Amino acid sequence: MPQTSPATKDVKQKNHNVKLATILSLVFAGLGQIYNKRLLKGIIFLIIESAFLITMLNFIIHGVWGFITLGEVKGEDHSIILLIEGLVSLIVIAFAATLYVYNVIDAKRDARLLAQGESVPSVRKQIKDAYDAGFPYMMVGPGLVMLVFIVVLPLAFMISLAFTDYNLYNSPPRNLLSWVGFQNFVDLVTLSxxxxxxxxxxxxxxxWTVVATTLQIALGLFLALLVNDERVKFKRTIRTVLILPWAVPAFVTILIFSAMFNDTFGAINKDILSQFGMMIPWLTDPTWTKVALIMIQTWLGFPFVFALFTGVLQSIPRDMYEAADVDGGTRLQKFRFITFPHIMFATAPLLIMQYAQNFNNFNIIYLFNEGGPAVRGQNAGGTDILISWVYKLTFDTNNYNMAAAITIIMGLVVSIFAFYQFRKTAAYKEEGEM
Incomplete structure (x- = not known):
């Protein structure tokens, strides 16, 4: 039986057509690998694409149609279901496209190696190489898929609603939704x-975000500096007392304060301010309600900042203060050039997150007075922030499209602010760049 000589084999491999392998992989996943004599890999790709076309093709076609049209027959087509199916179809298409592109790149890469004279590995070697290269993806893959369907899909659904006319008076299946583009955003800033x-x-x-957060940070810093002073006695007891507000669940504290600030029977008006002949409308006047909210948030937020700053102050080397004393540095200079830079370097990212957290601090706004009091001429309460307004638009008035539009704006504001601040934060830079 005639055998192919090594020289003839090398010539055949050098004549291996890279372009043909790429075209075959484009025509159908796996054909390029089979042409490259990577049979196991080629068969796997063939099975995957065949199974995908058999099981998912009809679903994807229907899903894309539903995503584009949002239904055509009232009472039969449910626009929300079609929208969700369409988003799932797009996600599945994205996964399939990623695998398909990898198939093309893989076939082209192997073809080039064969054209350069590389030998085709054995099946056992192919299995070993596939396991070594694919093990990280096998571990990450399930988590990635769960992340996409648990996080990305709901987020994409919310974003999609912002570009539809979904509200109380136009809801499926009685009515069909329509894509309205950026009209909801335009209405948000044009309709009175x-x-x-x-x-x-x-x-x-x-x-609310700037004032309440800044006050809680300032109070926490002031108390931390005060308690950290060497002349203060019973530091442990004082620290324990100052952290106690943090130990009580926030919603309990808010409800207690809501009762205390009540205009009629609240302890603040009835037992304290009445001694001076004063009765402040804490829950009925928007301005006084805002003042009360800021004071309560300062009370709720300063213990965490106090504990954070206390830990940082304990870590500052005493040698730096001793050197400053030798140079004749004042207390203000030591705070400005030693204490404050160390505190900001260690805690700036967490302080930024305090601002972002208060920007979306739903609990205190809703539990204290449900965003009230009501204000004539607007569909939001006098102390509603964006997140509490979104809640009311969603569950009280069913303006899902406007709620989604506002949510997108909120997300953009927080993301841009946080990204910019983190990029400028010294804690995220190399020490050599400071």
Missing amino acids: IWKKSFLNVLSWTLV
């Missing part, structure tokens, strides 16, 4: 009822 509410809520959200 939405414009007034949106601007008032947005401005209060920004004021």
Whole structure:
């Protein structure tokens, strides 16, 4: 039986057509690998694509149709179900496209190696190489799939609703939804009822975030510096007392304060301010309600900041303060050039997260007065922030499209602010760059 000589085999491999292997892999996944004599890999790709076409093709076609049209027959087509099926179809297409592109790249890479004279590995070697290269992906893959369907899919659904006309008066299956583009965002800043509410809520959200967070940080820093002073006695007892507000669940504290600030029977008006002939409308006047909310958030937030700063102050080397004393540094100079830079370097990312957390601090706004009191001429309460307004639009008035649009704006604001601040934070830079 004639055998192929090594020289003839090398010539055949050098004549291996890279372009043909690429085209075959484009025509059908696995054909390029089979042409490259990577039989196991080629068969796996063939099985995957064949199974995908057999089981998923009809679902994908129907899902893409539903995503584009959101239904055509009232009472039969459910726009929300079609939208979800369409998003799932797009995710499946994305996974399939990724695998398909990998199939093409893999076939082209192997063809080039064969054309350069590389030998085709044995089946056992192929299995070993596939296991070694694919093991990390096998471990990460299930988690990635769960992440996509648990996190990405709901997020994509919410974003999609912002571009539809889904509200209380136009809801499936009685009515079909339609894509309206950016009309919801335009209405938010042009229609009087939405414009007034949106601007008032947005401005209060920004004021609330900056003032409440800054006050809790300032109070926490002041108390941490005070307790850390060497002349203060009973430090452990004082620290324990100052951290106690943090130990009580926040919702319990908020409900207690809500009762204490009650205009009629609250302890603050009835037992304290009444001694001075004062009765402040804490829950009926938007301005006083905002003042009360800021004070309560300062009370709730300062213990965490206090504990954070206390730990950082304990880690600052005493040698630096002794050197400053030798150079004649004042207390203010030591705070400015030693204490404050160390605190900011260690805690800036966490402080930034305090601002982001208060920007979306739903609990205190809703539990204290449900975002009230009501304000004439707008569909948001006097102390509603964006997140509490979104809650009301979703569950009280069923304006799902506007709620989704506002949520996107909230996400963009927080993301841009956090990204910019983290990039500028010294704690995220190399020490040599400081």
